[in-house]
Amino acid sequence: MVGNGSRRILLIDGGNGRSEETVSLADSSTSDVGKADSPVSPEVVRQAVDRIVASADFSASERARNFLKYVVEETLEGRSDRIKAFTVAVEVFGRDDTFDAQNDPVVRIEAGRLRRALEHYYLLEGKDDCVVIEIPKGGYVPVFGVNRTEGAVDADADGSAVSDAPVAAAPDRTRRWRSHLVPGAIVAVVVAGVAAYATGMMSIGGGAGDSLPKGPTLLVLPFSDLGDGPVSALYSAALTDEVVSELARFKEITVYGVQTSRSVKVDADVTALKRDRDVAYVLEGSVRTDSERIRVSSRLLNSASGAVLWSRRFAYPLTASDLFGIQVETAEEVATAIAQPYGIVFRAEAARERDAPPDDLEAYLCTLRYYVYRAGPSAAKHAEVRDCLERAVAAFPSYATAWGLLGLVYVDEVRAGFNPSPDAVKRGLEAANTATRLDPDNVRALQALAMAYSYNRQPAEAFEVSQKAIALNPNDTELLGQLGLLTGLSGRMQEGRDLLERALAKNPGHSSFYRGALATIAYMQHDYEKALSEIDKTDLTGLPIYHGVAAIVYAQNGLDEKARAMAVRFQEMAPGFIPNLWDELTIRNIPQQSQLDIADGLSKAGVVVPSPPTGTSRIEAGPASTN
Missing domain, CATH: 1.25.40 (Serine Threonine Protein Phosphatase 5, Tetratricopeptide repeat)
Structure with missing residues (x-):
């Protein structure tokens, strides 16, 4: 039963059923079209798309609107296997058949904008829509959900949203979803969170499964609502999701997904989380509003000891036009302080690393040693880190982050003159390209590729790759600092200087x-x-x-x-x-x-x-x- 004023999110499983708890899309395929056990008809989905693209709250370009209509229609017609970056670029964006998705990120960038526009729509006019459409990260095939709530728009042209004609979900994609009973005012935030973190946990290096080493685990508890009225409830729920999203940009840590966060009580015992879930760090916070201001407090705890490692308070004027923007701004500041290299988690982990034996083969410790080396470079530290990272990628050949850092270390043989060996830049390029093939959106891999391009006397390519990396994570000061240096050295001096000033302001720990x-x-x-x-x-x-x-x-x-x-x-x-x-x-x-x-x-x-x-x-x- 769903209580009065509450909302239930159901996800469609390509004709294989639905569940309030866990639905697997592993077996979904376009061959399910025609089965009689899916609760939504294709026509209802098409009507939902029409409402979205006509809405003033769907803040997307015409190209993004066409993008949405195209991927939905292809999926409904059983052609979701054709939805690739190339076909979108050619059939929606008007590119010719020379389009190269590896070197032109236009589809990926537009998909990110489309996801944000959908999130914004479901926060506002679309909060009561019966059908929820999202495009999970990592691909462009849409997934359709049913929103059961009092007052939801749940009827099609014939008076019913339930039909014998199923909606096909994404084929050959394994995703796990968990629905929750949440206050009606904040349902769309859950939908947005589901879109970003359906897998439940982000693993280091961009790979899948337990075959890759994981960085320190961090769990974000739901931000407490200490205010009166729907604004505070909406903001606290949205902020939880936004913080998880921003933290997950930093691939050197392992962030539990939104579903896991929402399954934990706000007042959970952090030492129990360490014992039961192997959580190393816990981020908690609260939101309080009055008629004039919204106040946010947040702190990071070491789950083993309960010690407070970091705390911060934010205060903003409470205006409707600022609400969404200050949510993003707050999340960015929290994530930057906590998760970036030389941030709070890294300092705590570096203390642990100092006690580890120098020949420890734990792959994650190699990434820590890289940042210790970067903070105080020397030839001896360079040799140690290079050897450690080479062993790490031999043991974990799919570990994109380690490959990227190894590429940077190889380039340092030329850049810093440390322990030079033949073809250092070539080896740096090879390691960086390996990293980007394993995980095209891994910012450390892109950072290494940019540096290798620069020392291979390809400054234009270096600048382009650096810009792509910063678009993926504009709060990563390692990228800002590198791009600032490469840009300034190449003659665009004030531009480079401005980027370095931004990096310094965001990350004084690496000054x-x-x-x-x-x-x-x-x-x-x-x-x-x-x-x-x-x-x-x-x-x-x-x-x-x-x-x-x-x-x-x-x-x-x-x-x-x-x-x-x-x-x-x-x-x-x-x-x-x-x-x-x-x-x-x-x-x-x-x-x-x-x-x-x-x-x-x-x-x-x-x-x-x-x-x-x-x-x-x-x-x-x-x-x-x-x-």
Whole structure:
């Protein structure tokens, strides 16, 4: 029975039945059309699509509307196996048969926009729709659900939404769904959560099943509703889903899905969650509203000890136009603080890693060691991490994140000069391409590919891949920092500087890398005062290039003694850099004028600089560049 004012979500199983608890779509196929046990007719689904595309609350482009109509109709006609990125691009977006989904993400990007538009629609006008349509992540085949509630639009043209003609669900896709009894005002949030996290748990590396190592497990408890009225209830439920969604962008952690979150009581004993579900970290929070403001508090707990590792409070003016936006903003801030490299979870896990033996083969520890190495790089740490990651991918060949990090480590043989071996950039490209083949949406894989492209003297490709990665996770400061550095070095200095400032603001825990890169870009802009301010706050003494940057910055600021000391140390740590100066600067895609400026700084620091390549003329330094 469904209580008064409550709503029940039922998911259709391609003609194989329905359940309030668990429905498997593993056996669904278009051959089920014609069976008599599906509760929704194709005509009802078509009417639902018509309502959606005509709604002012469906905030989608015309192309997205056509996208929705196309995939629904193909599924209803039993052709869901044809719904691929290529066919969508050709038949909906008007691309020709040369379209390459691997290099052109237009379909994937438009699908993401369509999912968000559907979520927005079901939060507003569509909250009482009988049929719920969603497009699960990882593909473009729609899934149809039935919403049973008092007041729902549940009749077709003949007066009934129940028909003997079944609706076909996605073929050959295994998904598990769990329905819940929830307050009527927040049902659409559950639908959105189902769409994003139907598998119940996101595993590290983008692979499926237990064959891949998992990072630390994190469970988000439902945010408590401490306010009066429907706004607080709606916001608390929506925020829970949004936080899970944002956390799952970071593939180095394992995030339990929305269904699991909603199955746990708000006041659950966190130590019991550790014991019963092997949950390492628990995020809990509350929402309180009054007539003027909405207040959110959140904190992260270590489930083993119950210790509070992090807490934060947010407050916003309560206006209808801001409600959806502040939900997203809050979720982004929470996820960024907790889940990104050098965030709260990583610091706690790094403490655990320090106690582990150096030859520990646990694959996840290798990813932690990579970030420890990145925070304080040295040749010894580089060799240790490279060996660990090579063993990790040998043991787990489908571990995309480890392949991506290994690609970055290989490129560091050239970028940082650590433990160089033949064909380092080529091996970096191969590792990065392996990672992206395993998981095309793994941001660490894309980060590695961008870096490898850059050092393979393909800056345009590096920039394109970095942009794609940031579109997948705009809160990942590792990506922001890398794109800022690559962009700034290639001559788009102010753009790169702005990205680095954003990364620094979001992730002060990794400030040395960002500040060192900022010092470099500011130097290239002839903003020597800013470069000095940033290099003085940088602690990367194990990285040879740090001493080189410090030398030229100090030299241009008249700090001759410091400049010469840094230049000596730089040449001791990287004896091959100065003799091959112009090649070293060119492989970093640095423009000619900036190369000459760098050489000028080295000369002032007492370094004997080789002559520029034939045909290179000395260009006098002008005013600070702003481009």
